[in-house]
Amino acid sequence: MTxxxxxxxxxxxxxxxxxxxxxxxFGVPSDVFSRYMRMAGNRVLMVSGTDEHGTPIxxxxxxxxxxxxxxxxxxxxxxxEDLHSLGLSYDLFTRTTTxxxxxxxxxxxxxxxKNGYMIPMTTMGAISPxxxxxxxxxxxxxxxxxxxxxxxxGDQCDNCGNQxxxxxxxxxxxxxxxxxxxxxxxxxxxxxxxxxxxxxGDWLRSRKDWRPNVLRFSLNLLEDLRPxxxxxxxxxxxxxxxxxxxxxxxxxxxxxxxxVIGYLSASIEWARRTGDPDAWRAWWSDPEAVSYYFxxxxxxxxxxxxxxxxxxxxxxxxxxxGAPGEYGELQLPTEVVSSExxxxxxxxxxxxxxxxxxxxxxxxxxxxxxxxxxxxxAGPETQDTDFTWAEFVRRNNDELVSTWGNLxxxxxxxxxxxxxxxxxxxxxxxxxxxxxxxxxxxxxxxxGLIERHRQKQAIGEAMRVAGEANVxxxxxxxxxxxxxxxxxxxxxLHVAAQVVDDCNRLLAPFLPHSAQRIHEAFGRSGALxxxxxxxxxxxxxxxxxxxxxxxxxxxxxxxxxxxxxPGTPLAPPKPVFAKLDPSVVxxxxxxxxxxxx
Numbered sequence: 001m002t003x004x005x006x007x008x009x010x011x012x013x014x015x016x017x018x019x020x021x022x023x024x025x026f027g028v029p030s031d032v033f034s035r036y037m038r039m040a041g042n043r044v045l046m047v048s049g050t051d052e053h054g055t056p057i058x059x060x061x062x063x064x065x066x067x068x069x070x071x072x073x074x075x076x077x078x079x080x081e082d083l084h085s086l087g088l089s090y091d092l093f094t095r096t097t098t099x100x101x102x103x104x105x106x107x108x109x110x111x112x113x114k115n116g117y118m119i120p121m122t123t124m125g126a127i128s129p130x131x132x133x134x135x136x137x138x139x140x141x142x143x144x145x146x147x148x149x150x151x152x153x154g155d156q157c158d159n160c161g162n163q164x165x166x167x168x169x170x171x172x173x174x175x176x177x178x179x180x181x182x183x184x185x186x187x188x189x190x191x192x193x194x195x196x197x198x199x200x201g202d203w204l205r206s207r208k209d210w211r212p213n214v215l216r217f218s219l220n221l222l223e224d225l226r227p228x229x230x231x232x233x234x235x236x237x238x239x240x241x242x243x244x245x246x247x248x249x250x251x252x253x254x255x256x257x258x259x260v261i262g263y264l265s266a267s268i269e270w271a272r273r274t275g276d277p278d279a280w281r282a283w284w285s286d287p288e289a290v291s292y293y294f295x296x297x298x299x300x301x302x303x304x305x306x307x308x309x310x311x312x313x314x315x316x317x318x319x320x321x322g323a324p325g326e327y328g329e330l331q332l333p334t335e336v337v338s339s340e341x342x343x344x345x346x347x348x349x350x351x352x353x354x355x356x357x358x359x360x361x362x363x364x365x366x367x368x369x370x371x372x373x374x375x376x377x378a379g380p381e382t383q384d385t386d387f388t389w390a391e392f393v394r395r396n397n398d399e400l401v402s403t404w405g406n407l408x409x410x411x412x413x414x415x416x417x418x419x420x421x422x423x424x425x426x427x428x429x430x431x432x433x434x435x436x437x438x439x440x441x442x443x444x445x446x447x448g449l450i451e452r453h454r455q456k457q458a459i460g461e462a463m464r465v466a467g468e469a470n471v472x473x474x475x476x477x478x479x480x481x482x483x484x485x486x487x488x489x490x491x492x493l494h495v496a497a498q499v500v501d502d503c504n505r506l507l508a509p510f511l512p513h514s515a516q517r518i519h520e521a522f523g524r525s526g527a528l529x530x531x532x533x534x535x536x537x538x539x540x541x542x543x544x545x546x547x548x549x550x551x552x553x554x555x556x557x558x559x560x561x562x563x564x565x566p567g568t569p570l571a572p573p574k575p576v577f578a579k580l581d582p583s584v585v586x587x588x589x590x591x592x593x594x595x596x597x
Contacts, residue, residue, distance in 0.1 A: 002041055003290060006283040007034045008263040008333070009048035009088075010295035011096070014075040015060040018082060019356045020371065020387065021349040025296030025339040028375040029455055031088045033292065033337075035509035035529050036450045038089075039559040045283045047266035049094035050076045053237040054255030055136045059176055068236045072097060073546070080547045082359040084534045086368050087512050092270040093532075093549035096262055099541035100272070104265035105258040106241035107325055108314055109230075113242065115322025117196065117313035118189045118230065124167050125188075125233055126154070126181035128174060134233035135166075135174055135181050136255075142169030156301060161220050163228070163301075189240070190227035191257075196309045196318040197225045203308060203332055209452065211382060214297075214338045218304035228306070230257040260307040263293075264330070272540055273550075281328070290334040292453075296341065303336045337453050340380040344387045345592065354596035357387070357588075367578060369511040370396045376459045376510045389588040393580045404466050404507070405576040410473065411496045412521055412573040418482055422497055422523070423490035424566045432495045435472045439465050439502035440561045446506055447559055455510075462506040469499045494566070497522065502561045504528070514576050519557075523568035528557050 010026035012018050026048075034046045052072040061071040076095050083093060095101075112118045126135040137154030144152035145168045149159035154166030166172060166181070173180055193200075201222050207215055230253065231240055237252030245251055264284065271279035283289050293303045315329045316322030324330070341348070347355050362371050374395050378385060415422060428436075442465050449458035473496055481489035501522055508515035508529040519528040532549045539545060 002043060003288070004282045004286060005034075005037045005042045005044045006263075006267070006289065006291035007037075007044060007046040008291060008293040009046065009090070010293075010299055011048055011051035011259050011262050012079055013056050014050040014052045014072045014079065014095070015056045016075060016351060017078050017358045017360060019349055019351070019358050020362060020375075021342040021344070022296075023083075023086060023359055024342040024375045024379045026294050027083065027086060027088055028372050028379070029337070029339060029381075029453070030292075030294035031086075032376060032455055032509045033294070033450060033453070034089055035512065036447060036559065038553050038556050039505070039509070039529065040447060041556075041558065043282070044091070044553070045267060045270065045280075046089060046091050047093070047263060047270060048090060049092075049096060049262055049266055050079055051255065051259045051262070052076065052095055052097045053252070053258060054232075055134075055139055055234065058133075058234070058236050059139075069097070073544075077547055078360070080534060080549055082363065084532055084549055085363045086359065086372065087531050088549070089512075089530065089532050089551055089553060090549040091551065091553070092266050092273070094262075094266050094269055095546055096258060096265075097543075098265075098269065098539055098546070099543045100269045100539075101258070101262060101265040102238050103541070104268055105238050105253060105261045107327065108261055108264075108310060109253060109257070110241050111322075111325030112191070112310065112313045113189070114325075115313055115316050115318075116320035117192045117318060117322070119192050119227060120187060121190045121227060121229075122185055122187050123190075123229065124165075124183040125186040126166050126172075127184055128176070129179060129182050130177065135176070136232060136234075137164075137166050139175045140166045140169065140172050140181055141175050142166075142172040145170060158298065161217055163221065163224050163226060186233055188229045188231045188233075191230045191306070191309060191313070192227050192318070192320070193225040193305070193309055194227065195320050196312050197222060198319065199312045199317045200225075200305065200309055203312075204304065207335070210335055211338065211453070213340075213382065214300060214304070214336055217297075217300055218336070221301060221305050230254045256302050256306060257310070260302055260310065263307075264327070269540065270550075273537070284330050285328055287331060289331060291331065292335050292337050293333050294337050295339070297338045298341075300336060300338050303333065303338075308332050335453075340382065340384045342380045342385060342387055345389075345589070346386060355592075356595070357592070366396075366580075367513070369514045370400060370577065372510060373400055373459075376455055377463075379456070381454075381456050389585045393582060393584050396577065396580050399463065400577045401579045403463060403470065404503070407466050407470050407473070407503070408500055408518055408521070408576050409573050411493070411500050412570055414478060415493050415497060416570045416572045418478075419490060419493065420569060422564050422566050422568045422570060423494050425494040426487050426491040428491065428495070431472065431476065432491065435468060435499055436495060438468055439499045439506075442502070442506055443560055450509065459507070459510050462503060462510070465499070465506065466503045469496065469503065472496065472499070494564070498561070498564050501564050505557065505559070505561075508557075517576060521570070521573055522564065523570060526557075527555060530555065
């Protein structure tokens with residue numbers, strides 16, 4: 001049965017280039033899932049964009065001496081180009097500085113306010129003594145008053161998971177310059193989370209198939225719900241759409257309030273660009289539609305608490321009641337798919353300390369599928385994992401090249417040399433039938449694993465099938481039969497070609513670039529799993545133009561074994577993957593050391 005599947009992918013900040021830790025959490029896993037879901041016949045809408053408001057943008061723009069919009073434009077373009085090179089198949093990758101996004105975010109705020117869930121409160125705000133600028137909670141660190149962790153932020157302690165206020169912290173200091181903030185009274189609108197706690201708890205307790213660590217963390221958040229500020233004292237962001245506030249140049253919507261709304265605004269923008277402005281409703285209004293939100297674990301709070309609370313408040317499903325706004329009743333997430341952290345050579349990624357590997361640097365030197373493979377097979381799916389250059393080279397050479405690439409090359413090479421075309425099959429032996437059944441049956445097993453977000457196990461199973469095909473070829477030794485039993489040789493090569501073609505489909509969501517090359521090497525036409533296009537567009541509502549990622553993914557090869565066509569000419573193959581010299585490890589470690597100073 002065809003389903004409408006929303007793939008909602010975390011919005012990367014446009015305050016700098018993205019590193020491989022970022023795309024290991026939000027990028028590659030969401031793309032693998034979306035590509036599989038399309039191949040399985042579902043209607044997928046994959047959306048995201050760059051997050052361009054808030055203090056991080058202001059801090060970086062001051063550091064670089066350029067206006068915030070100029071900074072956001074530059075990094076938005078770089079991020080779009082990098083994600084395009086990585087092959088992330090967005091239906092729309094946009095940005096939060098579009099006029100469409102402003103309109104959608106302000107509509108949600110007004111409806112939440114009308115329904116009684118945005119309440120004005122006077123609070124203590126942090127000010128930088130040296131600049132006079134507001135310091136958002138996330139830019140203040142100190143000691144957690146609950147567990148004693150000395151790296152707690154002003155909004156949350158990542159050690160114990162409790163929600164905090166910056167005034168609660170012991171020894172508070174600015175993450176920007178280390179100074180002690182000054183606290184002053186200020187008025188803001190707060191999201192009334194306690195009024196939504198019942199509905200939020202009912203929804204969370206109904207979630208059964210989430211990753212256990214994500215669900216436990218989310219349920220723990222219910223124990224200390226308190227109103228949370230949704231506006232900020234800042235001059236860069238979306239104006240607060242209420243009389244007396246909208247013209248105040250120093251009050252804006254909280255960046256995390258508007259960033260999560262981006263999933264909805266991007267869906268609406270996508271629909272408008274297709275010429276059917278209501279097309280987005282199939283993914284947001286239908287209770288039968290499903291939605292999966294992909295991110296790193298540091299963003300769980302905003303996706304399992306803040307965003308669902310905003311949706312519940314918009315629908316009027318808290319203790320204050322209320323009615324939906326102009327978009328109608330909106331559906332809550334089906335699952336929050338959070339990954340753990342990727343570390344690098346035993347250290348946490350830190351751009352400021354030079355402990356970083358940028359996506360662009362990797363893709364300039366190595367094949368995109370080599371990086372996608374490492375993330376898929378060794379990424380931080382349910383626990384923190386470490387990226388090392390030695391392991392990257394080993395995985396590439398011993399697995400991609402020696403197992404999968406070797407199987408493809410030897411199969412195509414033997415057919416091209418000994419037959420010239422894909423041969424007909426003769427009578428099958430038990431060994432033939434067994435290996436064919438292995439690859440055919442793998443579609444159901446691997447597809448089920450991807451649907452349940454067990455991608456490491458899924459790609460491991462696909463590589464196991466490739467390994468069995470290699471064993472089959474070695475045991476059957478068709479090269480020995482050219483003169484003595486050419487009919488049997490052709491049957492073995494036919495079976496091998498079918499299994500390789502099956503394996504290529506199984507690996508296509510993970511390795512789309514090489515999968516297309518292999519697809520063509522076997523004489524197949526069209527796109528196996530279409531990739532994204534980078535387009536320059538105009539703002540739909542008259543703002544500045546910008547680049548987007550989008551694509552036509554309607555022509556999909558199915559998630560099933562498809563008979564190969566005897567008589568299809570095959571040419572001598574080119575290597576599918578490049579083997580890396582061991583010297584790569586020392587070269588990359590030297591670059592890392594130089595960057596870290």
